[in-house]
Amino acid sequence: MQELADLIQEYGSLIAFAGFALLTLGSAVLVVTARRVTHACISLLPCFIGIAGLYALLASPVMLAFQLLIYAGGIMVLMLFAIFLLERRAGPISSANHYVLPAGLIAGLTAITILGAVQSESFTNRELRPPPLELAPDADGPGGWYAYQDPQTRASAEQPASNVKRTGFYFLTYYLLPFELTSLVLVVAMVGAIIIARREKGWVAAGRMPGTAGSQESGAGPQASGIAAAAEDGEEARG
């Protein structure tokens, strides 16, 4: 029993890494192989949780929080809503299509290339150790698990101790321009999404045009005419 405790003490981070990696990769494989899109989307949740655990191992509580908030809480729910809106009548998607083999080849080659590059001495170097972490009981603020800090680093007004405060500090000082640009992009994207997804009379009418869905053989002709008709409908509706 003592040996087991020692083992955990010594290799705890490795064991945790193995667990999170298994969770992440296992559910990622489910995401790309599940036959129903709903199942694929729900499989994203354990994947994101595993990645959040990896961020904890990398001593980045800010990323952990945002991973759970934005990915697991926001993006995944958005995807689920879209699926509920769109996939009502759609049956299981066939995973056996003619793209699987070339896609597998390309992805496999990519994985092999990346893994080969990772073998390089500059990454596997044992000297490459992250600086030790310690809980800072005197950290600014009410102490706590987020107060990880590099012991070499003194906390000060300009260099707050905790990862969270430091991130906020950097965002509003050194990285002010990226911060503002990102918020601008966010606003533009949200307004654009609302405008694109807004229901317009002309487009709804076009949805009933024959030959617009699933007509692979007839090519672009009927679809193009459907769009043209839709545009005309739209103009009529507006005029």
Next chain:
Amino acid sequence: MVIQQLGLHHFLALAGVLFAVGLFGVLSRRNSIAILLGIELMLNAANINLIAFQRYLAPSAGLNLVLDGQIFALVIITLAACEAAVGLAIILNVYRVLRTTTADEVSLLKW
């Protein structure tokens, strides 16, 4: 028996495999939403890389604990949210016009 300690290459290898899995999803799926799911996986793999490099390579610069990787990753998360919102809006609209979300059947811009 030599058990390796947790090193940078572990995270890089995991992120590489995750990226390849996402790439496979993007290339093999025919449903537009499933393609977006694959893109999310690839973005997450990039984020893991950024944080791992920050933790292992950047931080020992004296008093200035560098957080560049974390800032990059936060910006990427924001852009991923934008991408998901705009992408889903486009898919919604495509479904309204063409009554399909299969990427193969959306060939209006193909000559």
